[in-house]
Amino acid sequence: MDAFDELDLAIVHALQIDARAPWTRVAAAVGADPATVARHWQALRDESLAWLTAWPTPERWSSTTDVAVVLLDRSTTPERIDELARLSWVLSVDESSAGWLLLVAGAAGLAALGERVRTLDETGARIRRVDIAAAIPAEDSNWRLRVLSRGQQRLLGAAPQTGEVRAPRPEVVAELAEALEQDPRMPAAALGTALGVSEATARRTVERAVAAGVLRLGCDLAMPAAGYRRGAVLWGRAADAEAAAARAVQLPEAHRVGILVGPAPLFVCVRARSLTELQRIEHAWGAEVEVADRWTVLREVKRNGHLLDAAGRSSARVPVRW
Template sequence: MQDYEPDDVDFALIHALQIEPRASWKALAPALAVDPVTLSRRYQRLLNAGLIWITGYDPGTPGRGALIEIECAPGQSVSTAEAISEDPMVASIDFTAGGRDLLLTLMAEDSVDTSRFLLHRLGEYPAIRRARTHLITEVLFEAGNWRLRTLSAEQVAKVPAARPPRPRAARTVAPGLKRLIHHELGIDGRAPTTAIAERAGVSNQRITDAIATMRRDGSLRLRTDVARTYSEWPIYAWYFMQVPAPLVERLRTSLGKIEEVRLAVLVASEYNLIMAVWLRTLNDVHRFELLLEKLLPGSRVADRSVVMQIGKHLGHILDDRGRATGPVVSMISPDPT
């Protein structure tokens, strides 16, 4: 993979794509003061270097997702992660230091699939010594809302919003077509509608309408991710917390103001809140813990883990520098079979 060091224009482009992942280069040009051809070329260079990837996914409903802590036999964490990464239900895999070797993010079709994976499929990996499961009951904040903060407020305002469905567009999307769109955009969030239409055997306008409808009703989310080691937040950590129930409501409004937070979920386990954060230095791991306990009086950080390496992220296989390398493992098959 060709190495490439992104510059300020690249980071501005990434920020803009975090706001609207499928914005056209022509639409982004005024906000970034860069011509469309240059934006297209820079995006392709970032993509080829594995520094950026855009993913479409179905956020689903509570009860179908989980975080799973894995302890492996000595020396078996890499081979175990490689084997598990082939499972489309496993969206992400982190190699962690601390009380676990791997931390998996599971995105299942429904609660039945979640149970099937936990009760049966995990047993297919002989090197797993122990697994602890935290069922996600609610997502308070997710990384699709996280931003680089490179653009000014004026530039952010110029980034076009996603187009709403046409007034004539169908109000619902057929399950088979929805599944195909999830599959194609799970591999490439900027996949052209013409390519998806050809695969589906329908018109380009129908795909355009379906994507807009799914984004409006919340059954499709798009997010732009950047290789962490190339950002200003190279340290990645997980916090496992016990938070008094009355404070949970405060979290709903305050988490978006804490720039380090990437993910915050309520879980049904010995903890009730698990958070993933990006930090600037390793020393910030403890400083951030103190900040959390100050912001949430009565809360306790019961455990924490620093991520040494990301093996898989939303279906994208990453290298030891956090760059997307492929192959992409779609989180959903194109048809029910």
């Protein structure tokens, strides 16, 4: 298997919506029987074409996390980049036409984030540019395929919450995320054992964390095998940066959106089937946005805690800690 068929893509989209949905519910949404769905998913996992993820949401980031977008010179060797990609607080690594692009995270303030950036410099990597994020409205786990219809997606949606959902305590969320990191579909009984609580409490804790927007359970995939063989980084400016960023989040092609501190503060990473689509994407973003620069993504090296091979498959998992 080296590419997705229509059922594969539908299954991945379903798991992006609800990674813990029973196979019976996924099967109902994608129009196949549960055994077939489970067999397709196992084949995708075996080929490292798709994998489940447990990831903090932008809501959790905004309250606990500082992020720096770091550009390293292209002279930095691939061997050095591989070392940096294995650092738990380096969230993503892309080889771009401008250089190596890294997202670095920290939860101990800007001074500590600066120390981490200096750590990159001390490894021998030449830093060309550092931008600090004021906000991260969207990151990679937000992005979804557009395969299932709205009706199919409704079959996967959780029951609507009544009133405001109270998030579990931060230390509980951290413990939960660590337990689900290796297997987001871990049965509630096993999760309860890991957390030292009952099966029912474990199930409710997951539901509350997801509903409150402090944890996202989803599914990632090898983008080239799904036809998304091209990527770009757009830098832009607008009179109302927050409104422009909100519009960028709605672009189907946008998988990472940031508002940085700099002359062109809008930072948007997009993926497409062809670079000829960039003009259409920029037009859809809005006439109010001035695109100041464009970089082509040559290769994704790391995304959401997974190292990627040349074909975009997950080759190893690096536990995310910051």
